[in-house]
Every structure is written in structure tokens, then in C-alpha cells.
Amino acid sequence: MGSLRGFYGSMVGKKVVMGVTGLIGVGFVILHSLGNLLVFRGPAAINSYSHFLKSTGELLWALRIVLIVAVILHVIAAVQLTQQSRAARPIAYTKQERQVATVASRTMRWGGALLLVFIVLHILHFTTGTIKPAGVFSPDDVYANMVTSFRIWWVALFYVVAMLALGLHLFHGAWSSVRSIGVSPPSPQPLHHRISLAIALLVWAAFTAVPLAVVAGIVR
Amino acid sequence: MNLTLHVWRQAGPKAPGKMVVYQATDISPDMSFLEMLDVVNERLTERGEVPIAFDHDCREGICGMCSLMINGVAHGPMKGTATCQLHMRSFKDGDTVYIEPWRARAFPVIKDLTVDRSALDRIIQAGGFITAPTGGAQDANTILVPKESVESAMDAAACIGCGACVAACPNASASLFTAAKVTHLGLLPQGQPERYRRALEMVDQMDLENFGSCTLHGECQEACPKEISMDTITRMNRDFIRGRLIGTRA
Numbered sequence: 040m041g042s043l044r045g046f047y048g049s050m051v052g053k054k055v056v057m058g059v060t061g062l063i064g065v066g067f068v069i070l071h072s073l074g075n076l077l078v079f080r081g082p083a084a085i086n087s088y089s090h091f092l093k094s095t096g097e098l099l100w101a102l103r104i105v106l107i108v109a110v111i112l113h114v115i116a117a118v119q120l121t122q123q124s125r126a127a128r129p130i131a132y133t134k135q136e137r138q139v140a141t142v143a144s145r146t147m148r149w150g151g152a153l154l155l156v157f158i159v160l161h162i163l164h165f166t167t168g169t170i171k172p173a174g175v176f177s178p179d180d181v182y183a184n185m186v187t188s189f190r191i192w193w194v195a196l197f198y199v200v201a202m203l204a205l206g207l208h209l210f211h212g213a214w215s216s217v218r219s220i221g222v223s224p225p226s227p228q229p230l231h232h233r234i235s236l237a238i239a240l241l242v243w244a245a246f247t248a249v250p251l252a253v254v255a256g257i258v259r
Numbered sequence: 260m261n262l263t264l265h266v267w268r269q270a271g272p273k274a275p276g277k278m279v280v281y282q283a284t285d286i287s288p289d290m291s292f293l294e295m296l297d298v299v300n301e302r303l304t305e306r307g308e309v310p311i312a313f314d315h316d317c318r319e320g321i322c323g324m325c326s327l328m329i330n331g332v333a334h335g336p337m338k339g340t341a342t343c344q345l346h347m348r349s350f351k352d353g354d355t356v357y358i359e360p361w362r363a364r365a366f367p368v369i370k371d372l373t374v375d376r377s378a379l380d381r382i383i384q385a386g387g388f389i390t391a392p393t394g395g396a397q398d399a400n401t402i403l404v405p406k407e408s409v410e411s412a413m414d415a416a417a418c419i420g421c422g423a424c425v426a427a428c429p430n431a432s433a434s435l436f437t438a439a440k441v442t443h444l445g446l447l448p449q450g451q452p453e454r455y456r457r458a459l460e461m462v463d464q465m466d467l468e469n470f471g472s473c474t475l476h477g478e479c480q481e482a483c484p485k486e487i488s489m490d491t492i493t494r495m496n497r498d499f500i501r502g503r504l505i506g507t508r509a
């Protein structure tokens with residue numbers, strides 16, 4: 040246990056935890072965003088996909104637990120590292136010009152906080168049905184839940200904004216995590232983010248397409 | 260050329276500081292940035308005022324003593340160049356130039372623009388050395404080192420310990436400096452015995468010195484006068500993980 044404490048006690052160790060848990064999240068959002076595209080094939084397709092997932096029982100719960108633990112560890116490490124970094128520069132510059140930091144890298148903290156709020160509300164909305172913006176919720180009819188909810192403009196807007204934050208978070212995170220965990224090979228241009236750009240665009244577009252399609256009346 | 264300078268003035272470590280405006284007149288574009296400050300200081304001295312304290316030594320880009328946040332950029336606008344090698348031709352007549360010390364909790368201000376960077380020395384003391392007797396020059400030649408390792412080790416060894424990476428980092432992290440040292444020694448055969456212990460001890464010392472954590476913004480690499488690559492940070496993290504999880508035996 041001593042070595043685990045030494046590991047997590049260090050900022051590098053915390054960052055490695057963020058990287059590993061973040062990559063679990065990246066894998067999850069890729070699969071989840073692709074699964075959602077089944078709404079475009081009609082109610083039967085997505086509802087049977089949802090039944091299939093629920094029929095896996097323990098496997099689904101194992102996956103859920105892994106994801107919940109990953110989010111918790113990710114957030115705890117994020118908060119601790121943010122506090123340490125803030126404390127590391129008590130007197131700010133009068134003038135500081137960022138040279139290469141991207142919008143994505145600079146919004147990891149606020150965007151991450153928005154994602155946390157989103158994750159909680161999203162589970163209460165579509166998984167447990169505790170929050171019913173449309174007044175109705177059926178655990179067996181995922182399609183209807185999506186369509187009735189996204190017809191409400193502010194629900195659709197909230198999802199669209201949260202997915203912008205997710206896209207930015209992925210653009211920086213999918214790239215930085217493999218560096219943090221020490222597996223990225225040396226690169227002649229270390230700041231190149233091509234693969235994470237593709238991941239971020241894919242996930243952002245797939246997730247955003249659903250509420251937009253409902254708003255536009257393509258999915259009804 | 261004539262410039263308006265906004266300079267951080269602070270009488271001592273505990274004294275309050277503030278930005279003070281000075282006019283730098285009749286500056287030659289061929290002067291280095293530090294020579295421009297020399298001129299300003301000469302005039303301050305003539306007027307009986309206290310000259311602006313700033314760090315410098317070699318003035319040829321090799322010692323790592325010069326610093327300065329110039330218009331919000333560590334070592335100023337010229338990429339891959341230390342402040343002492345920056346020339347006034349990089350500025351325009353009439354420019355306003357903000358000059359501030361490196362800002363980090365680990366780098367307390369000593370006076371005006373000079374800061375105490377001994378935190379970096381303590382990181383070196385924690386592991387930036389080898390214990391293998393390396394003999395004389397001819398002995399070094401008997402140990403074969405792959406060309407790529409030599410090149411990468413030399414690139415990392417170019418770090419002059421100026422601390423610009425810390426100054427430019429939005430988190431005031433010393434990751435690039437520490438990673439440069441870990442990489443430089445860890446790539447060579449003579450550095451192998453302490454390779455993983457070095458990563459652990461230097462990283463732990465970096466934490467103890469109250470630097471921030473790395474978000475991989477890339478500002479360090481951009482600010483570094485020796486253009487040290489942030490690939491070294493990946494390598495440092497890898498050696499740290501290996502050392503913590505598997506052990507420090509090479």
C-alpha cells in the first residue's frame with residue numbers, strides 16, 4: 040500500500056489516474072455516441088438495443104460500476120490538481136500571453152465541471168427517469184423518451200451545449216491522457232492532435248445529431 | 260528608438276511591489292534587451308534612483324541566469340531565444356513593454372525582477388546525477404551508445420535551468436525542466452542504475468517545492484530557449500510509473 044500512496048500522493052500519479060479514468064470515459068463515449076445513432080433507424084432499432092443492454096444484467100452493472108468509479112476518481116484528482124496548480128502561482132502576471140494553449144486545454148476545468156453537472160442530470164433524466172421535462176418517462180421506450188424531451192427547446196439546448204464542452208474536453212483529453220500515462224511515442228511535432236481531433240469530432244457530431252434531428256423534425 | 264516600460268519594482272522579498280513606468284529613450288535596435296535595461300539603469304543611477312535589479316550572467320544564452328516575462332511572454336517574443344539574446348530590433352519604436360519577474364510560489368521574488376530559483380537546484384540534488392564512475396574521455400568512448408539515444412539525450416541536456424517553462428506554464432509546473440533532466444540522464448547507459456529512482460525522487464522533490472501540475476498546454480515547450488520537447492514529460496511519467504509500480508531496480 041505504501042507504494043500506492045506514494046503513487047497517488049504525487050501530482051504525476053494523480054495525473055496518471057486522470058489519464059486512465061479519462062481514457063475509460065473516452066472509450067465509453069465513443070461507443071455510447073455510436074449506439075445513439077440507432078434512433079435514425081427508428082424506434083424498434085434503438086429500443087431493442089436498449090433491451091439488449093439491459094438484458095446483460097450483471098455485465099451491465101459491472102460496466103456501470105467501472106464508469107462511476109472512474110468518474111469519481113477523475114473528478115477527485117481533477118479537483119486536487121486544480122487546487123495545487125492554483126496555489127502554485129499566488130501572484131498573477133499583469134500581462135500574460137498564451138502562445139499555444141488551445142481553447143480546449145484552457146477549458147478542461149470549467150468544461151469538466153459542466154460535464155459533471157451534465158452527467159448527473161443526464162442519468163436522472165434518461166436512465167432513472169427521475170427528472171421528466173416532458174412529464175412522461177417509459178423505461179422501455181427510449182425512443183419516445185428522447186423525442187418527447189428534445190422537443191423542449193431548452194432540453195435540446197442543454198444537451199447541445201454540454202456536447203460542445205465534451206468535444207473540447209475530448210480534443211485535449213484524448214491526446215493528453217496518452218502522454219500523461221507515458222505511452223505516447225516521441226513525435227517530431229508533439230503538439231499535433233490529429234487522432235484526438237477525429238475522436239472529438241466523431242463523438243460531438245454523433246451526440247449532437249440526435250437532439251438537432253428532433254428539433255428539426257427529422258426524428259419524430 | 261523610444262519605448263515605454265512598465266517594470267515590476269519590489270525593494271525586497273517581503274516588501275510590497277508594483278509596476279512602475281519608465282521611458283527608455285534613444286535605444287539602438289542593435290542593443291540586446293539586457294543592454295537596453297543597462298542604459299535605463301545608468302540613467303536611473305545618474306538621477307540618484309535605485310537601478311532595476313535583474314538576473315544575468317553569460318549574456319550568450321548558455322548559463323540560464325537571465326529571465327524576464329516580457330509583454331506576457333517568457334524570454335520575450337523571439338522563439339528559442341533567452342532574454343539575453345533578444346535584441347531591440349524585435350520591438351518597434353514607440354512600443355510599450357511590460358517587464359515582470361517569473362511568477363511562481365516556488366520562485367519568490369528577491370528584488371525587482373530577480374527571483375530565487377534554488378527550487379530547481381534542489382530538484383537536481385534529488386536525483387539529477389549519476390554515481391557510476393565514468394573515467395576519462397577515452398573510457399567514455401568504450402561504452403557504445405546508440406546514435407538516437409545520444410541525440411535525444413543531448414537535446415534534453417541542452418536545458419539551462421532558466422525556469423522559463425515554469426514561468427510560462429499556466430499551472431506554474433516544473434515538469435519540463437524536471438523531465439529534461441530525467442530524460443537526459445535516463446537515456447544514457449551511465450544513467451541506468453538510478454534511472455527509476457531518479458524519476459521518483461525528482462518528481463517528489465518537484466511536488467515538495469510547490470510547483471503546479473502538468474495539463475500539457477504546451478506553453479513550456481514554446482517558451483523554452485532551448486526548445487526542449489514536451490516528449491520528455493511523457494518519458495518522465497513513464498519512468499515514474501515504472502518506478503512506483505514495479506520498483507526502482509533497473
Ligand code: HEM
Pocket residue numbers: 054055057058059060061062063064065068113114117118120121147148150151152154155156158205208211212213215216217219220472473474475
Ligand atoms: C464524459 C466524461 C469525461 C471524459 C471522457 C473525460 C476525459 C478526460 C481525459 C481523457 C482527460 C485527460 C487526462 C490527462 O491529460 O491525463 C481529462 C482531463 C481533465 N478532466 Fe475530464 N473527462 C470527463 C469528465 C470530467 C468531469 C466530470 C470533470 C469534472 C470536474 C473533468 C475534469 C477534467 C480536468 C480538470 C482535466 C484536466 C486536468 C489537468 O490536467 O489539469 N472531466 N478528462
Ligand code: SF4
Pocket residue numbers: 417418419420421422423424425435436439479482483484485486487
Ligand atoms: S526546460 Fe527550457 S525553459 Fe525549462 S528550465 Fe530548461 S531551458 Fe529553461
Ligand code: FES
Pocket residue numbers: 314315316317318319320321322323324325341342343344419
Ligand atoms: S544571461 Fe546566460 S543565458 Fe541569458
